Amino acid sequence: MKKHAIIFVMMFSVIMYSQKKKNGKIYNEHPAIQTVEAMQQAFIKGDTIGLKSYLHDDFKAFNGMNSNPDAKGTSKSVLLRQSIFWVNNASYLSIERTNGAYPDALEYEDNDNKDIMWVQTWDQLKGVHNETGVKLNMPIHRLFRVDKDNKILTMITYDDGTVFDELRSSFVTRSNGTIYNHHDNINKVRRMMAALEHSDVDKAFSYFTEKARFTNLDMKDDEFNTLEQEIEGFKKMLENWTIESIDVNGYPDYLEYELGGGKLVQSWWTARMTRKSDGKKIKLPLMFIHDFNDEGEIISEAGYYTLQALSAK
Numbered sequence: 001m002k003k004h005a006i007i008f009v010m011m012f013s014v015i016m017y018s019q020k021k022k023n024g025k026i027y028n029e030h031p032a033i034q035t036v037e038a039m040q041q042a043f044i045k046g047d048t049i050g051l052k053s054y055l056h057d058d059f060k061a062f063n064g065m066n067s068n069p070d071a072k073g074t075s076k077s078v079l080l081r082q083s084i085f086w087v088n089n090a091s092y093l094s095i096e097r098t099n100g101a102y103p104d105a106l107e108y109e110d111n112d113n114k115d116i117m118w119v120q121t122w123d124q125l126k127g128v129h130n131e132t133g134v135k136l137n138m139p140i141h142r143l144f145r146v147d148k149d150n151k152i153l154t155m156i157t158y159d160d161g162t163v164f165d166e167l168r169s170s171f172v173t174r175s176n177g178t179i180y181n182h183h184d185n186i187n188k189v190r191r192m193m194a195a196l197e198h199s200d201v202d203k204a205f206s207y208f209t210e211k212a213r214f215t216n217l218d219m220k221d222d223e224f225n226t227l228e229q230e231i232e233g234f235k236k237m238l239e240n241w242t243i244e245s246i247d248v249n250g251y252p253d254y255l256e257y258e259l260g261g262g263k264l265v266q267s268w269w270t271a272r273m274t275r276k277s278d279g280k281k282i283k284l285p286l287m288f289i290h291d292f293n294d295e296g297e298i299i300s301e302a303g304y305y306t307l308q309a310l311s312a313k
Contacts (some may be wrong), residue, residue, distance in 0.1 A: 011193070023109050030105035032117040032146040037103065039152060040095050040123070046087030055079070056151040064143070064158040073154075086127075088137070093127040098139060115148040130256075132170035136165050176258050183254040185292050189265045190252070192298075197246040201240055205231055208298045216303040241310065244272040246286075263292040273310075278288045282309055 009137050026035070035054055042050035060073035065072040074082070086093060097103070101122040102157035108118065120143050127136040180186070195204035205227060214225040225233065253268035269286040287304035 003258070005227075016053075025107045027105040027107070028102055030117065030119075031150055032105045032119050032144075033103045035146060035150050035152065036119045036121060036142075036144045040121075042078070043083045044086065044093040044095050046083050048083055049081060051083055052076070054152055056147060056153045059152060059154070061101055061155040061157065063162055064141075088128050089131070090127040093136075095123050095125050095140070098122040098124050102156070117146045117155075119144040119146060127168075129167055132167055134163070134167045136163060175290075176266055177256045180254040180256075185263065185265050185296060186252045186254045186267075188268055188296065188298070189288070189290055192208070192247070193246050193269060195268075197233070197243055197310075199243060201231060201235060204234075209293065212299055212301065214301045217306045218308070236299075237307075239309070240276055242274045242276060244274055244281075246271045261269045263294075265290045265292070275310075280313060284309055 039051060039054035039234040042048075042054065055076045057076065059076040061079055062073045063069060093185050103119055103121040106120070108116070121141070123142070125136055125138055125140050128134070129136070135251070143154075144152055145155040146152055149194040159271045191205045192204050195201075208227055210227060212227050212230075213231040214227075215223070219225075247270050249268040249270060254263075254265045256263050266289050267287070269288070271284040271286055272281070273284060274281050284305065289301045289302040289304075290298045291302075293299050
């Protein structure tokens with residue numbers, strides 16, 4: 001059995017080795033790369049004279065994310081108009097190599113690519129659409145076919161189409177749900193805050209699920225407290241501070257979103273507190289966003305406040 005296994009491994013290695021076949025060269029510096037990068041800079045600057053000089057008369061641009069097999073592509077004249085459109089309708093446009101990446105020029109040996117260089121790029125596109133304010137900040141991967149005269153025949157673009165979906169949607173006004181100023185979820189937040197005011201820990205945190213997460217401005221972006229940690233921290237704070245009152249500012253809003261189905265209450269408060277050691281009084285501004293599940297339980301709390309005020313002398 002062992003002998004058979006060794007023979008199988010040897011045969012597999014021979015097969016794998018025999019499948020290797022060199023089919024060209026890869027360059028990290030090449031005139032075709034210079035042409036491609038110069039063309040992209042001309043496009044975002046609206047330099048149609050320079051842009052035109054880099055493109056073959058039969059140039060076609062394709063969306064690599066388009067699954068339509070009958071797609072005809074974008075012609076040279078249309079690309080020139082697109083360049084003018086973006087310069088006139090967007091600010092702060094830039095396209096630069098993705099950090100740590102660089103273009104490759106591929107010279108294939110097969111007959112189908114005779115006298116053709118393929119260039120592949122990884123870039124970051126940035127800008128702001130003037131009318132909608134939609135921010136463009138996304139990676140772009142492109143493939144180019146460049147002929148022997150250093151003219152670009154084909155450009156295939158792979159990018160994040162959702163950014164452009166948001167841009168197109170922003171030209172019209174549409175609703176995204178309903179805002180309530182009276183709702184049972186608002187009532188739950190008010191009851192929860194009242195329980196905190198009266199140091200009723202069990203009742204206050206009964207409105208949260210066991211897996212609820214808590215954040216505030218003193219935490220790092222990826223940091224959060226569990227329910228147990230939040231209860232422990234609140235109890236520790238009560239050892240040194242007395243809560244005199246927690247008063248609402250304005251009124252809470254309950255939002256039910258159509259997109260994503262989110263359900264949240266946002267509210268604004270002022271906590272008036274007295275330090276037990278020296279009688280110092282402070283007013284702590286609080287802003288909360290509480291996310292609810294379909295059962296009406298709070299699944300997360302984002303607190304826009306800092307506890308640094310409790311360290312004041």
